Amino acid sequence: MGSSSCKRLSVAVCALFLFIACPAFCGDIVDDDENAPKRPGCENKFVLVKIRNWIDGVEAREVVGLSARFGIPMESHEREAPLDVADPITCCSNSSKTLGGHAVLAERGDCPFTTKARVAQAAGGSALIVVNTEEELYKMVCDVGESETFLDIKIPAVLLPKYAGKNLESAINTSRKVQVQLYSPKRPAVDIAEVFLWLMAVGTIISASFWSGWSINEALNVHRRATKEVPDNLLIDDCKRVTDIVDINVASAALFMVVASAILFMIYKFMSGWFLLLLVILFCVGGSEGLQTCLVALLSRWFTHASGLYVHVPFLGGISVLALSVSPFCIAFATIWAVYRHVSYAWVAQDILGIALIITVVQIVWLPNIKVSTVLLSSAFLYDIFWVFFSDAVFHESVMIVVARGDKSGEAGIPMLLKVPRISDPWGGYSIIGFGDILLPALLVAFARRYDAITKRDIASGYWVWMVLGYGFGLFVTYVALNLMDGHGQPALLYIVPCTLGTLIILAWWRGEVGTLWSCGEARKKCTHVTPSSDT
Numbered sequence: 001m002g003s004s005s006c007k008r009l010s011v012a013v014c015a016l017f018l019f020i021a022c023p024a025f026c027g028d029i030v031d032d033d034e035n036a037p038k039r040p041g042c043e044n045k046f047v048l049v050k051i052r053n054w055i056d057g058v059e060a061r062e063v064v065g066l067s068a069r070f071g072i073p074m075e076s077h078e079r080e081a082p083l084d085v086a087d088p089i090t091c092c093s094n095s096s097k098t099l100g101g102h103a104v105l106a107e108r109g110d111c112p113f114t115t116k117a118r119v120a121q122a123a124g125g126s127a128l129i130v131v132n133t134e135e136e137l138y139k140m141v142c143d144v145g146e147s148e149t150f151l152d153i154k155i156p157a158v159l160l161p162k163y164a165g166k167n168l169e170s171a172i173n174t175s176r177k178v179q180v181q182l183y184s185p186k187r188p189a190v191d192i193a194e195v196f197l198w199l200m201a202v203g204t205i206i207s208a209s210f211w212s213g214w215s216i217n218e219a220l221n222v223h224r225r226a227t228k229e230v231p232d233n234l235l236i237d238d239c240k241r242v243t244d245i246v247d248i249n250v251a252s253a254a255l256f257m258v259v260a261s262a263i264l265f266m267i268y269k270f271m272s273g274w275f276l277l278l279l280v281i282l283f284c285v286g287g288s289e290g291l292q293t294c295l296v297a298l299l300s301r302w303f304t305h306a307s308g309l310y311v312h313v314p315f316l317g318g319i320s321v322l323a324l325s326v327s328p329f330c331i332a333f334a335t336i337w338a339v340y341r342h343v344s345y346a347w348v349a350q351d352i353l354g355i356a357l358i359i360t361v362v363q364i365v366w367l368p369n370i371k372v373s374t375v376l377l378s379s380a381f382l383y384d385i386f387w388v389f390f391s392d393a394v395f396h397e398s399v400m401i402v403v404a405r406g407d408k409s410g411e412a413g414i415p416m417l418l419k420v421p422r423i424s425d426p427w428g429g430y431s432i433i434g435f436g437d438i439l440l441p442a443l444l445v446a447f448a449r450r451y452d453a454i455t456k457r458d459i460a461s462g463y464w465v466w467m468v469l470g471y472g473f474g475l476f477v478t479y480v481a482l483n484l485m486d487g488h489g490q491p492a493l494l495y496i497v498p499c500t501l502g503t504l505i506i507l508a509w510w511r512g513e514v515g516t517l518w519s520c521g522e523a524r525k526k527c528t529h530v531t532p533s534s535d536t
Contacts, residue, residue, distance in 0.1 A: 050064055053083070069141045099124040117157050168180075281338075420432075466503055
């Protein structure tokens with residue numbers, strides 16, 4: 001696990017799915033589906049609805065439903081009433097009960113939803129709760145063959161998933177008294193989770209790029225000691241051999257959108273419990289490797305003897321004693337996360353493994369110049385926009401958002417993202433950002449840091465600090481857009497790429513260094529930004 005070739009192979013494999021740039025996402029509670037028919041009295045937005053319930057005066061578990069296109073719009077304040085079962089249960093014909101202000105529980109089927117609402121309303125019901133036939137929420141719309149308007153429906157209607165509705169129905173059928181309270185609280189404009197997520201993303205960018213700049217300085221020192229020369233004439237290829245990195249060229253950058261789209265589509269098409277387990281295993285392999293790399297780099301400052309002492313391990317080759325010592329902890333850490341990933345605090349371990357993996361990939365993969373950077377990030381820019389905004393035209397749903405939510409997997413999302421639980425949000429859930437939305441800009445920011453290190457630029461004359469500020473501002477704009485769009489998923493690279501790559505190109509143009517940055521780092525060419533030594 002600690003050998004250089006094994007490390008590069010395992011991290012490279014895991015990086016294939018790291019490049020998937022999931023949208024910034026906090027979960028929608030409002031959806032104005034343009035495909036659902038609209039007519040007078042049938043033009044409500046679909047809103048998630050909380051239903052508190054008490055059985056014989058004892059509060060039971062709160063359930064969540066979805067409001068209908070028709071009826072009185074759901075409001076943030078509570079609507080409380082006793083609950084009764086419709087008779088007949090489908091609520092498709094005149095009720096044999098006088099409901100007298102009760103909320104009505106009915107099963108889906110046999111007639112349009114609007115018919116159920118009218119029957120419940122005629123019997124004196126104050127609200128209609130429909131039990132779905134599946135364990136998922138379904139949008140209750142107006143049937144195209146019905147009357148022209150639905151303004152006569154004056155009660156709210158909510159659909160519940162099968163398990164939640166059957167529990168309430170069972171309680172009523174056993175002569176227990178059930179009271180319900182329907183309400184749809186609004187999300188706060190800003191949640192502290194978004195601040196934490198912003199700090200984590202920017203901190204990861206800073207750490208990864210700073211380490212990359214430090215590594216290039218170490219490479220320069222190694223070159224100096226090996227050649228006894230001042231490293232003014234350092235060849236980029238020499239530096240790559242010293243630091244043992246993987247280079248991205250124009251061809252591989254151009255193929256990014258194709259490869260990333262194929263991986264995303266594969267996840268979307270085959271998403272299931274077993275496929276998610278495969279992603280978890282890959283994430284554990286990459287995360288434990290990344291965590292080991294970061295710990296070894298940190299501890300080697302204090303345990304220099306152990307970091308320089310190597311032992312031979314069959315099939316793996318030479319591994320430092322320090323790496324061999326921390327490997328069991330890293331493997332155990334990732335394994336424990338995988339086993340207990342469903343508990344409420346598992347997001348902490350997932351973020352630690354994810355950040356460690358991103359930092360490690362940035363040390364191994366280099367962008368050599370802004371020509372490659374422009375091709376890669378422009379492809380990622382188009383990729384992110386298409387799969388978030390335009391894929392629903394082909395697949396009838398946003399593929400990126402479906403993958404980010406982990407639909408059809410039976411779990412609350414895929415592992416390749418950073419997430420923080422929403423603290424002040426009454427709906428709970430997580431604010432998330434995909435690894436690719438951090439990793440891809442981090443590669444560019446790390447390039448800027450290495451360039452500043454080689455050219456011995458300070459903060460004012462360099463590029464690194466401006467790139468970090470550009471990334472932070474781009475991510476901030478992403479969250480502004482997220483809140484303006486009622487929590488709908490946003491392609492973060494839509495805002496981050498112009499704020500990072502655009503900043504670098506504009507600043508280089510202003511300084512007259514576009515040509516240098518465009519080609520610097522190409523194989524077997526001297527970096528033209530380095531002034532040759534005047535000594536002969």
